[in-house]
Amino acid sequence: MIWRNVVELDKTIKERRSIRRYRDEDIPDSVIEELLDLARYAPSSMNGQPWYFIVVRNDETKRRLAEIKNRHCPPEKRMYQADFLQNAPVVVVVCVDRERSFNRGVENAVLATANIMLGASRRGLGSVYMSAYRMDDPSISEEIRQDLDIPRDVDPITIIPLGYPGETPQPKKLRSLDEVIFYENFGKK
Amino acid sequence: MIWRNVVELDKTIKERRSIRRYRDEDIPDSVIEELLDLARYAPSSMNGQPWYFIVVRNDETKRRLAEIKNRHCPPEKRMYQADFLQNAPVVVVVCVDRERSFNRGVENAVLATANIMLGASRRGLGSVYMSAYRMDDPSISEEIRQDLDIPRDVDPITIIPLGYPGETPQPKKLRSLDEVIFYENFGKK
Numbered sequence: 152m153i154w155r156n157v158v159e160l161d162k163t164i165k166e167r168r169s170i171r172r173y174r175d176e177d178i179p180d181s182v183i184e185e186l187l188d189l190a191r192y193a194p195s196s197m198n199g200q201p202w203y204f205i206v207v208r209n210d211e212t213k214r215r216l217a218e219i220k221n222r223h224c225p226p227e228k229r230m231y232q233a234d235f236l237q238n239a240p241v242v243v244v245v246c247v248d249r250e251r252s253f254n255r256g257v258e259n260a261v262l263a264t265a266n267i268m269l270g271a272s273r274r275g276l277g278s279v280y281m282s283a284y285r286m287d288d289p290s291i292s293e294e295i296r297q298d299l300d301i302p303r304d305v306d307p308i309t310i311i312p313l314g315y316p317g318e319t320p321q322p323k324k325l326r327s328l329d330e331v332i333f334y335e336n337f338g339k340k
Numbered sequence: 341m342i343w344r345n346v347v348e349l350d351k352t353i354k355e356r357r358s359i360r361r362y363r364d365e366d367i368p369d370s371v372i373e374e375l376l377d378l379a380r381y382a383p384s385s386m387n388g389q390p391w392y393f394i395v396v397r398n399d400e401t402k403r404r405l406a407e408i409k410n411r412h413c414p415p416e417k418r419m420y421q422a423d424f425l426q427n428a429p430v431v432v433v434v435c436v437d438r439e440r441s442f443n444r445g446v447e448n449a450v451l452a453t454a455n456i457m458l459g460a461s462r463r464g465l466g467s468v469y470m471s472a473y474r475m476d477d478p479s480i481s482e483e484i485r486q487d488l489d490i491p492r493d494v495d496p497i498t499i500i501p502l503g504y505p506g507e508t509p510q511p512k513k514l515r516s517l518d519e520v521i522f523y524e525n526f527g528k529k
Binding site for chain 1: 348353354398414420455468476
Protein backbone atom coordinates (compact mmCIF):
# COMPACT_ATOMS: atom_id res chain seq x y z
CA MET A 152 0.00 0.00 0.00
CA ILE A 153 2.84 2.32 0.89
CA TRP A 154 4.45 1.71 -2.50
CA ARG A 155 1.41 2.78 -4.49
CA ASN A 156 2.14 5.82 -6.58
CA VAL A 157 5.72 6.27 -5.42
CA VAL A 158 6.19 7.39 -8.98
CA GLU A 159 3.92 10.40 -8.44
CA LEU A 160 6.19 11.92 -5.81
CA ASP A 161 9.27 11.15 -7.86
CA LYS A 162 7.66 12.67 -10.94
CA THR A 163 6.79 15.85 -9.05
CA ILE A 164 10.32 16.19 -7.74
CA LYS A 165 11.88 15.47 -11.13
CA GLU A 166 9.57 17.69 -13.15
CA ARG A 167 9.84 20.73 -10.89
CA ARG A 168 11.91 23.43 -12.57
CA SER A 169 12.81 26.99 -11.69
CA ILE A 170 10.31 29.23 -13.47
CA ARG A 171 10.91 32.97 -13.89
CA ARG A 172 8.22 33.82 -16.48
CA TYR A 173 4.56 33.68 -15.61
CA ARG A 174 1.29 33.83 -17.48
CA ASP A 175 -0.99 36.76 -16.70
CA GLU A 176 -3.35 34.63 -14.61
CA ASP A 177 -4.12 35.00 -10.93
CA ILE A 178 -3.80 32.26 -8.31
CA PRO A 179 -6.82 31.73 -6.04
CA ASP A 180 -6.20 32.39 -2.34
CA SER A 181 -7.37 28.85 -1.62
CA VAL A 182 -4.45 27.43 -3.64
CA ILE A 183 -1.95 29.66 -1.84
CA GLU A 184 -3.36 28.46 1.47
CA GLU A 185 -2.96 24.84 0.39
CA LEU A 186 0.73 25.51 -0.28
CA LEU A 187 1.26 27.21 3.07
CA ASP A 188 -0.61 24.39 4.76
CA LEU A 189 1.96 22.00 3.25
CA ALA A 190 4.78 24.29 4.37
CA ARG A 191 3.92 23.95 8.03
CA TYR A 192 4.25 20.15 7.84
CA ALA A 193 8.01 20.54 7.32
CA PRO A 194 10.21 19.35 10.16
CA SER A 195 11.68 22.07 12.37
CA SER A 196 14.34 22.22 15.04
CA MET A 197 12.88 21.15 18.41
CA ASN A 198 9.48 21.23 16.65
CA GLY A 199 9.59 25.01 17.04
CA GLN A 200 7.43 25.59 13.92
CA PRO A 201 9.00 29.05 13.62
CA TRP A 202 7.42 29.99 10.29
CA TYR A 203 5.55 33.06 9.19
CA PHE A 204 4.43 33.49 5.59
CA ILE A 205 3.73 36.86 4.03
CA VAL A 206 1.60 36.65 0.89
CA VAL A 207 2.38 39.62 -1.35
CA ARG A 208 0.12 40.62 -4.24
CA ASN A 209 0.74 44.35 -4.11
CA ASP A 210 2.62 45.47 -7.24
CA GLU A 211 4.53 48.22 -5.48
CA THR A 212 5.82 45.78 -2.83
CA LYS A 213 6.93 43.34 -5.54
CA ARG A 214 8.70 46.17 -7.33
CA ARG A 215 10.57 47.14 -4.18
CA LEU A 216 11.54 43.52 -3.44
CA ALA A 217 12.93 43.22 -6.97
CA GLU A 218 14.81 46.48 -6.55
CA ILE A 219 16.32 45.36 -3.22
CA LYS A 220 17.34 42.00 -4.69
CA ASN A 221 18.94 43.64 -7.74
CA ARG A 222 20.80 46.24 -5.72
CA HIS A 223 22.34 43.64 -3.39
CA CYS A 224 22.98 41.02 -6.05
CA PRO A 225 26.59 39.78 -5.95
CA PRO A 226 28.45 40.33 -9.25
CA GLU A 227 28.64 36.62 -10.15
CA LYS A 228 24.84 36.30 -9.99
CA ARG A 229 23.98 39.36 -12.12
CA MET A 230 22.68 37.08 -14.88
CA TYR A 231 19.71 36.44 -12.61
CA GLN A 232 18.04 39.84 -12.37
CA ALA A 233 15.03 39.91 -10.05
CA ASP A 234 12.78 42.13 -12.19
CA PHE A 235 10.58 39.15 -13.09
CA LEU A 236 9.30 39.19 -9.49
CA GLN A 237 6.95 41.95 -10.58
CA ASN A 238 5.26 39.63 -13.06
CA ALA A 239 4.46 36.91 -10.52
CA PRO A 240 0.83 37.18 -9.40
CA VAL A 241 1.87 36.14 -5.89
CA VAL A 242 5.15 36.35 -3.99
CA VAL A 243 5.49 34.52 -0.67
CA VAL A 244 8.12 35.70 1.80
CA VAL A 245 9.05 32.94 4.24
CA CYS A 246 10.17 34.22 7.64
CA VAL A 247 11.22 32.55 10.88
CA ASP A 248 10.87 33.60 14.48
CA ARG A 249 14.40 33.60 15.85
CA GLU A 250 13.58 32.25 19.30
CA ARG A 251 11.49 29.39 17.89
CA SER A 252 14.28 28.48 15.44
CA PHE A 253 16.95 27.29 17.91
CA ASN A 254 19.80 28.58 15.72
CA ARG A 255 18.42 26.73 12.70
CA GLY A 256 16.34 29.47 11.15
CA VAL A 257 17.73 29.06 7.65
CA GLU A 258 17.29 25.27 7.67
CA ASN A 259 13.75 25.53 9.02
CA ALA A 260 12.77 28.11 6.41
CA VAL A 261 14.30 26.14 3.55
CA LEU A 262 12.49 22.93 4.52
CA ALA A 263 9.14 24.77 4.50
CA THR A 264 10.08 26.42 1.20
CA ALA A 265 10.77 23.02 -0.37
CA ASN A 266 7.21 21.95 0.44
CA ILE A 267 5.81 25.14 -1.08
CA MET A 268 7.78 24.67 -4.31
CA LEU A 269 6.83 20.99 -4.69
CA GLY A 270 3.19 21.68 -3.86
CA ALA A 271 3.23 24.48 -6.43
CA SER A 272 4.78 22.32 -9.13
CA ARG A 273 2.24 19.54 -8.50
CA ARG A 274 -0.53 22.09 -9.07
CA GLY A 275 0.94 23.32 -12.33
CA LEU A 276 2.43 26.45 -10.76
CA GLY A 277 5.94 27.71 -11.39
CA SER A 278 8.24 29.06 -8.70
CA VAL A 279 11.90 29.75 -8.10
CA TYR A 280 13.99 29.77 -4.96
CA MET A 281 15.26 33.23 -3.94
CA SER A 282 17.04 34.28 -0.76
CA ALA A 283 15.91 37.15 1.46
CA TYR A 284 19.20 37.47 3.32
CA ARG A 285 22.95 37.34 2.93
CA MET A 286 25.28 36.41 5.75
CA ASP A 287 27.83 38.92 4.50
CA ASP A 288 25.33 41.73 3.86
CA PRO A 289 22.70 42.15 6.62
CA SER A 290 21.25 45.19 4.87
CA ILE A 291 19.21 43.10 2.41
CA SER A 292 17.07 41.45 5.10
CA GLU A 293 16.99 44.76 6.98
CA GLU A 294 15.46 46.52 3.97
CA ILE A 295 12.95 43.72 3.42
CA ARG A 296 12.08 43.81 7.11
CA GLN A 297 11.29 47.52 6.91
CA ASP A 298 9.25 47.17 3.73
CA LEU A 299 7.08 44.38 5.14
CA ASP A 300 6.88 45.53 8.79
CA ILE A 301 8.66 42.39 9.97
CA PRO A 302 9.52 42.60 13.68
CA ARG A 303 13.12 42.55 14.89
CA ASP A 304 12.95 39.01 16.28
CA VAL A 305 11.74 37.56 12.97
CA ASP A 306 14.00 37.03 9.95
CA PRO A 307 12.96 36.88 6.29
CA ILE A 308 14.83 33.94 4.71
CA THR A 309 13.31 33.10 1.32
CA ILE A 310 11.27 34.87 -1.37
CA ILE A 311 9.14 32.58 -3.53
CA PRO A 312 7.37 34.02 -6.59
CA LEU A 313 4.48 31.89 -7.79
CA GLY A 314 2.64 31.90 -11.10
CA TYR A 315 1.40 29.73 -13.93
CA PRO A 316 4.47 29.07 -16.11
CA GLY A 317 5.04 31.27 -19.14
CA GLU A 318 8.15 29.33 -20.16
CA THR A 319 9.29 25.74 -20.62
CA PRO A 320 12.91 25.47 -19.54
CA GLN A 321 15.37 23.39 -21.52
CA PRO A 322 16.05 19.99 -19.94
CA LYS A 323 18.69 20.32 -17.22
CA LYS A 324 21.84 18.27 -17.43
CA LEU A 325 22.44 16.65 -14.05
CA ARG A 326 25.74 15.41 -12.70
CA SER A 327 25.80 11.62 -12.84
CA LEU A 328 24.93 9.63 -9.72
CA ASP A 329 28.24 7.88 -10.03
CA GLU A 330 30.00 11.21 -9.65
CA VAL A 331 28.19 12.26 -6.47
CA ILE A 332 27.56 9.07 -4.42
CA PHE A 333 30.28 7.61 -2.22
CA TYR A 334 30.18 4.67 0.17
CA GLU A 335 31.53 4.82 3.73
CA ASN A 336 34.13 7.49 2.95
CA PHE A 337 34.38 10.47 0.62
CA GLY A 338 35.75 9.39 -2.76
CA LYS A 339 35.08 5.69 -2.20
CA LYS A 340 32.87 3.99 -4.82
CA MET B 341 -4.18 16.36 -16.02
CA ILE B 342 -1.83 18.37 -13.86
CA TRP B 343 -4.30 18.12 -10.98
CA ARG B 344 -4.44 14.34 -11.00
CA ASN B 345 -3.20 12.93 -7.72
CA VAL B 346 -2.25 16.26 -6.18
CA VAL B 347 -3.44 14.52 -3.05
CA GLU B 348 -0.59 11.99 -3.24
CA LEU B 349 2.09 14.66 -2.87
CA ASP B 350 0.16 16.39 -0.12
CA LYS B 351 -0.34 13.09 1.67
CA THR B 352 3.38 12.30 1.50
CA ILE B 353 4.29 15.71 2.89
CA LYS B 354 1.67 15.54 5.63
CA GLU B 355 2.38 11.98 6.69
CA ARG B 356 6.17 12.34 6.86
CA ARG B 357 7.31 12.34 10.48
CA SER B 358 10.68 12.40 12.19
CA ILE B 359 11.54 8.78 12.99
CA ARG B 360 14.30 7.86 15.44
CA ARG B 361 13.58 4.15 15.98
CA TYR B 362 14.10 1.64 13.20
CA ARG B 363 13.27 -2.00 12.59
CA ASP B 364 16.19 -4.37 12.18
CA GLU B 365 15.77 -4.59 8.43
CA ASP B 366 18.23 -3.54 5.76
CA ILE B 367 17.52 -1.10 2.91
CA PRO B 368 18.52 -2.26 -0.59
CA ASP B 369 21.20 -0.16 -2.28
CA SER B 370 18.78 0.36 -5.17
CA VAL B 371 16.34 2.19 -2.86
CA ILE B 372 19.11 4.40 -1.46
CA GLU B 373 20.11 5.24 -5.02
CA GLU B 374 16.53 6.20 -5.86
CA LEU B 375 16.55 8.64 -2.95
CA LEU B 376 19.86 10.18 -3.98
CA ASP B 377 18.63 10.37 -7.54
CA LEU B 378 15.72 12.49 -6.24
CA ALA B 379 18.12 14.61 -4.20
CA ARG B 380 20.02 15.80 -7.24
CA TYR B 381 16.81 17.19 -8.79
CA ALA B 382 16.68 19.85 -6.07
CA PRO B 383 17.30 23.42 -7.22
CA SER B 384 20.76 24.84 -6.46
CA SER B 385 22.32 28.26 -6.58
CA MET B 386 23.49 29.06 -10.12
CA ASN B 387 22.63 25.40 -10.93
CA GLY B 388 25.93 24.50 -9.26
CA GLN B 389 24.65 21.03 -8.21
CA PRO B 390 27.23 21.06 -5.41
CA TRP B 391 26.10 17.84 -3.70
CA TYR B 392 28.03 14.81 -2.56
CA PHE B 393 26.32 12.00 -0.69
CA ILE B 394 28.17 9.59 1.58
CA VAL B 395 26.24 6.39 2.26
CA VAL B 396 27.32 4.99 5.62
CA ARG B 397 26.53 1.42 6.67
CA ASN B 398 29.62 0.81 8.78
CA ASP B 399 28.63 0.45 12.44
CA GLU B 400 31.83 1.99 13.77
CA THR B 401 31.34 5.10 11.62
CA LYS B 402 27.73 5.45 12.82
CA ARG B 403 28.92 5.10 16.40
CA ARG B 404 31.48 7.86 15.91
CA LEU B 405 28.94 10.16 14.21
CA ALA B 406 26.57 9.66 17.18
CA GLU B 407 29.41 10.36 19.60
CA ILE B 408 30.39 13.57 17.76
CA LYS B 409 26.75 14.74 17.67
CA ASN B 410 26.27 14.02 21.38
CA ARG B 411 29.51 15.70 22.44
CA HIS B 412 28.68 18.92 20.54
CA CYS B 413 24.98 18.97 21.36
CA PRO B 414 23.89 22.33 22.77
CA PRO B 415 22.34 22.07 26.26
CA GLU B 416 18.80 22.92 25.14
CA LYS B 417 18.77 20.02 22.65
CA ARG B 418 20.06 17.32 25.03
CA MET B 419 16.66 15.63 24.96
CA TYR B 420 17.56 14.53 21.44
CA GLN B 421 20.51 12.21 21.98
CA ALA B 422 22.04 10.90 18.77
CA ASP B 423 22.66 7.32 19.94
CA PHE B 424 19.80 6.03 17.78
CA LEU B 425 21.98 6.75 14.72
CA GLN B 426 23.67 3.43 15.40
CA ASN B 427 20.40 1.57 14.88
CA ALA B 428 19.71 3.03 11.46
CA PRO B 429 20.70 0.56 8.74
CA VAL B 430 21.86 3.46 6.56
CA VAL B 431 23.02 6.98 7.34
CA VAL B 432 23.46 9.48 4.50
CA VAL B 433 25.76 12.45 5.01
CA VAL B 434 24.90 15.27 2.62
CA CYS B 435 27.90 17.44 1.70
CA VAL B 436 28.39 20.40 -0.61
CA ASP B 437 31.35 21.56 -2.63
CA ARG B 438 32.03 25.10 -1.45
CA GLU B 439 32.96 26.55 -4.83
CA ARG B 440 29.92 25.07 -6.56
CA SER B 441 27.62 26.43 -3.79
CA PHE B 442 28.02 30.17 -4.42
CA ASN B 443 27.68 31.00 -0.71
CA ARG B 444 24.47 28.99 -0.47
CA GLY B 445 25.88 25.67 0.68
CA VAL B 446 23.44 25.22 3.56
CA GLU B 447 20.41 26.07 1.43
CA ASN B 448 21.53 23.77 -1.38
CA ALA B 449 22.13 20.88 1.01
CA VAL B 450 18.81 21.34 2.79
CA LEU B 451 16.83 21.37 -0.48
CA ALA B 452 18.43 18.06 -1.51
CA THR B 453 17.81 16.68 1.98
CA ALA B 454 14.11 17.55 1.73
CA ASN B 455 13.85 15.40 -1.40
CA ILE B 456 15.60 12.50 0.35
CA MET B 457 13.26 12.66 3.34
CA LEU B 458 10.10 12.88 1.23
CA GLY B 459 11.26 10.10 -1.09
CA ALA B 460 12.04 7.98 1.97
CA SER B 461 8.66 8.61 3.55
CA ARG B 462 6.87 7.70 0.31
CA ARG B 463 8.70 4.39 0.31
CA GLY B 464 7.75 3.59 3.88
CA LEU B 465 11.15 4.58 5.27
CA GLY B 466 11.68 6.73 8.33
CA SER B 467 14.26 9.49 8.60
CA VAL B 468 15.03 12.52 10.68
CA TYR B 469 16.82 15.76 9.88
CA MET B 470 20.16 16.20 11.67
CA SER B 471 22.80 18.86 11.16
CA ALA B 472 26.47 18.12 10.48
CA TYR B 473 27.69 21.61 11.34
CA ARG B 474 27.24 24.50 13.71
CA MET B 475 28.05 28.08 12.78
CA ASP B 476 29.29 28.74 16.30
CA ASP B 477 31.29 25.52 16.63
CA PRO B 478 33.31 24.59 13.54
CA SER B 479 34.81 21.59 15.32
CA ILE B 480 31.76 19.41 14.71
CA SER B 481 32.05 19.51 10.91
CA GLU B 482 35.83 19.30 11.26
CA GLU B 483 35.57 16.02 13.18
CA ILE B 484 33.05 14.61 10.71
CA ARG B 485 35.31 15.69 7.84
CA GLN B 486 38.23 13.79 9.34
CA ASP B 487 36.17 10.67 10.04
CA LEU B 488 34.80 10.48 6.50
CA ASP B 489 37.86 11.74 4.59
CA ILE B 490 35.94 14.76 3.32
CA PRO B 491 38.24 17.22 1.52
CA ARG B 492 38.78 20.75 2.81
CA ASP B 493 36.73 22.41 0.06
CA VAL B 494 33.66 20.26 0.80
CA ASP B 495 31.39 20.80 3.81
CA PRO B 496 29.17 18.21 5.50
CA ILE B 497 25.79 19.86 6.17
CA THR B 498 23.19 17.23 7.07
CA ILE B 499 23.14 13.70 8.49
CA ILE B 500 20.10 11.64 7.52
CA PRO B 501 19.54 8.26 9.18
CA LEU B 502 17.21 5.99 7.22
CA GLY B 503 15.36 2.86 8.29
CA TYR B 504 12.00 1.15 8.33
CA PRO B 505 10.08 2.78 11.21
CA GLY B 506 10.07 1.05 14.57
CA GLU B 507 7.81 3.70 16.09
CA THR B 508 4.58 5.53 15.31
CA PRO B 509 4.87 9.10 16.57
CA GLN B 510 1.92 10.76 18.27
CA PRO B 511 0.06 13.18 15.98
CA LYS B 512 1.82 16.55 15.89
CA LYS B 513 -0.08 19.65 16.88
CA LEU B 514 0.54 22.31 14.25
CA ARG B 515 0.21 26.04 14.69
CA SER B 516 -2.96 27.24 12.98
CA LEU B 517 -2.71 28.67 9.48
CA ASP B 518 -4.44 31.76 10.75
CA GLU B 519 -1.56 32.34 13.15
CA VAL B 520 1.20 32.09 10.55
CA ILE B 521 -0.17 33.59 7.30
CA PHE B 522 -0.17 37.33 6.75
CA TYR B 523 -1.18 39.37 3.71
CA GLU B 524 0.98 42.17 2.25
CA ASN B 525 2.61 43.04 5.58
CA PHE B 526 3.66 41.16 8.69
CA GLY B 527 0.77 40.93 11.15
CA LYS B 528 -1.87 41.85 8.57
CA LYS B 529 -4.72 39.32 8.15
